[in-house]
Amino acid sequence: MLDNETLALAKKVNDRLIFAGHMMVTAESCTGGLIAGAITSVSGSSAMLYGGFVTYSNKAKTAMIDVPEALIDKHGAVSEPVAQAMAKGALRRAGVDLAISVTGIAGPGGGSDESRSGWCISGWQRGKGRFIAKSGSAILAATWCDRRRCVWRWR
Numbered sequence: 001m002l003d004n005e006t007l008a009l010a011k012k013v014n015d016r017l018i019f020a021g022h023m024m025v026t027a028e029s030c031t032g033g034l035i036a037g038a039i040t041s042v043s044g045s046s047a048m049l050y051g052g053f054v055t056y057s058n059k060a061k062t063a064m065i066d067v068p069e070a071l072i073d074k075h076g077a078v079s080e081p082v083a084q085a086m087a088k089g090a091l092r093r094a095g096v097d098l099a100i101s102v103t104g105i106a107g108p109g110g111g112s113d114e115s116r117s118g119w120c121i122s123g124w125q126r127g128k129g130r131f132i133a134k135s136g137s138a139i140l141a142a143t144w145c146d147r148r149r150c151v152w153r154w155r
Contacts, residue, residue: 002038010038010045017048022097022126026052027065027090029077030104030120050094055086065089078104080121080133087125100124 002010017024026036026049036052039045053064058077061067066089067082075081086101104120123133 002041006038007041010042014039014042014045014048017098018044022048023050023094024048024098024100025050025090025094025096027086027099027101028052028054029056029061029086029102031102032056035100035102050096053086053090053093061086061089065093078121080123080131083121083123083133084125084131087123087131091125091127098124098126 024039026033026039028035033052033054036049039049053060055061055064055067058067058069058072061072061077061082062069065086067085071081071085083101083103086103087099090099090101100122101124102120102122104122121133123131125131
């Protein structure tokens, strides 16, 4: 069950992407498909959502959306380079206009000195444009494309 604020945000994203004629794909790790789930809770989302890749494990990131294993080894799964590779890989696999990616350690357990529990990195990429990322030391609730910027909601 989604709260009213999340549903309103999902509707806003849905409406804007349909109006712009864009299709989106998600590449989610720590959110486990919740972003795509929120979007599909809005009627008409099939006009703007291609689908989503839930790549919780490093092997899934490599197998499903072509994140290089060497990149994960070098930077760690919870890093901006990996979040960017997730978005690029999802775009390439889906052949759509826009990708949203998120990777992190939702907690409450897990983590390390480099990637503590509750640390998330998310971002979006449109076509071959610049990857826009945000990281924070709180659990990511949702990431959405909102025209030329992104809206991050943290809990």
